[in-house]
Amino acid sequence: MTLPVGWKLTTIGEVADINRRNPYLRELPDNLNVTFVPMAAVDAFSGMIAAPRIRSLGEVRKGFTPFSDGDVIFAKITPSMENGKAAVAKDLKNGLGFGSTEFHVISAKEGLLSTYIYYFIRQESFRRDAKANFAGTAGQLRVPSSFIGNYPFPLPPLTEQERIVARIEELFTQLEAGVAGLKRIQAALKRYKASVLKAAVSGKLLNGELVIGDGELPKGWRWVTVGDVATKVTDGTHKTPRYVDNGVPFISVNNISSDGIIDFSDCKFITSEEHEYLYKRCNPEIGDVLLTKVGTIGLTAVIKTNTIFSLFVNTALIKPAHEKILPNYLAYVLRYGFISESYEEYISGSTQKFIGNKKITQLPIPLPTLKEQQRINVEVDQRLSVATQVEATVQVGLKRAGRLRQAVLKSAFEGKLTA
Known part of the structure; x- marks a missing residue:
């Protein structure tokens, strides 16, 4: 140097x-x-x-x-x-x-x-x-x-150190103002997405307009439990498997995103033999709904891939009765129930929160007709898709701010920041 x-x-x-x-x-x-x-x-x-x-x-x-x-x-x-x-x-x-x-x-x-x-x-x-x-x-x-x-x-000499620190803090203050603005947008998007889900599961997402308010369920809707509309509720293996470098993906709570995506890019793997054994009790298939149930509770994802995988105990598998409820609607209503803390009484644990499979079957959900569920899914998908795109842009901005901070520091300690 x-x-x-x-x-x-x-x-x-x-x-x-x-x-x-x-x-x-x-x-x-x-x-x-x-x-x-x-x-x-x-x-x-x-x-x-x-x-x-x-x-x-x-x-x-x-x-x-x-x-x-x-x-x-x-x-x-x-x-x-x-x-x-x-x-x-x-x-x-x-x-x-x-x-x-x-x-x-x-x-x-x-x-x-x-x-x-x-x-x-x-x-x-x-x-x-x-x-x-x-x-x-x-x-x-x-x-x-x-x-x-x-x-x-x-x-450098002490006086130059003082100049460098002052310049770093000046630039960081400007960057942090931008970051604060981006984080305010993130918070607003989070509130917006919650409001969309609330309107959807309360029958107030009508004719493409978002109407927020409380009240009784719309005509034709009724209260049911997850157990009423699911053919199976289980969870992944309760024992830590033997991991291998390559094999069958092993999905846990860490692989379920807040946007309902199953992330296979950073998962662990188990052998085919162990997967076949675990699959006998917990068999994820297309159209099933995953629900995180330990630690981070309430994230949901609908399985839309033919990729075979197994689950850990911190993730529940719910098989919807498709003649009663659509997978996407079930995922949305469960996600909102946990966001709004409506399901708080069903959660146990002090140091680590969890919800048991039996409690999951008891969760109440508002159930419209299949036709109405389909319409709700279309509306919610469109609105959340736009919000997700904006969130991605915000995330790019936050990462860029992080890179700029590091560029400032690199320049500072090469003697170029105050030159």
Whole structure:
């Protein structure tokens, strides 16, 4: 790397202490209030410490990582590191903070701005290199402190660091304003899609016009349960199968999108023999409806592919009685029931929410005639299709904003941002 005049290439360990010990902590009283920062409190996108807590020093003195105002905390464990969890500690109670043992603490020495090194480690290139140097076992992979200490680091004069940080923050403020606008559009689209489903399943999507309101079901509609209109309700295997590199797709809650798509691009695989065994109890076919039932509850998808696959326990399989209900209508009405929290009383669990198969059969649904269901499906498909297209455009914009952020950082640490 060719650096501008006045810059020098050093290492992070030369200009900052990694996990420096504070010998004065032992002299402080246990009743001193300090800031406590769990991993979840660090926002991976903004780098802000959200909702920090106040603890007495005696509560956190042992078993947690100490840091001070101006230190940079950096998540060392997967997947928090890859997600970008890092922050500059500031406005700490009594200038002291404690957090997860999965943080590395980078303390800038004289001549280095904390915000400058913070933005440096926010680069995706730094995180990629950190990931390539993980140590430990699967699920417990961590970035060694030696990786950070030995990492090459471009150091400009302090005044130039100040100019670079100011320019980064100016550009990021502009980008974040655009991102906020895109996220407002996302939220509006989410509300719109929910309103479309509400109108559809309450009989108020009439003559191509969206009319929102409460009231009784329209004439010819009636209340039934899923069990009344399904020939089978089951779920996938309750045992984790043996995964293979190639084989039959194994679908779980992670492969069902909020738009009702079954995503085969990032699924696991099982052997044909195991699939055949599992298929005897749970046999997904075209026209069946999938419903996520553990953790993320209420996402639905209609099977429209001949691709054979098996299911995990967190996804239910519902076989509609086609002479009573159309698959798309069933998927829409179930999705809205969970979005609107109408089915909240049927959900169990505290730490992890779930809905059992028996409870699924008891879910109430408004049932129009098949002709009306067909008309509703056409209307909903058209409206949600437009919303999905707009969402895709918004998503492209958000990804572009992310790339621009990284381009700004790359330019900054090559000495080109303020040139």
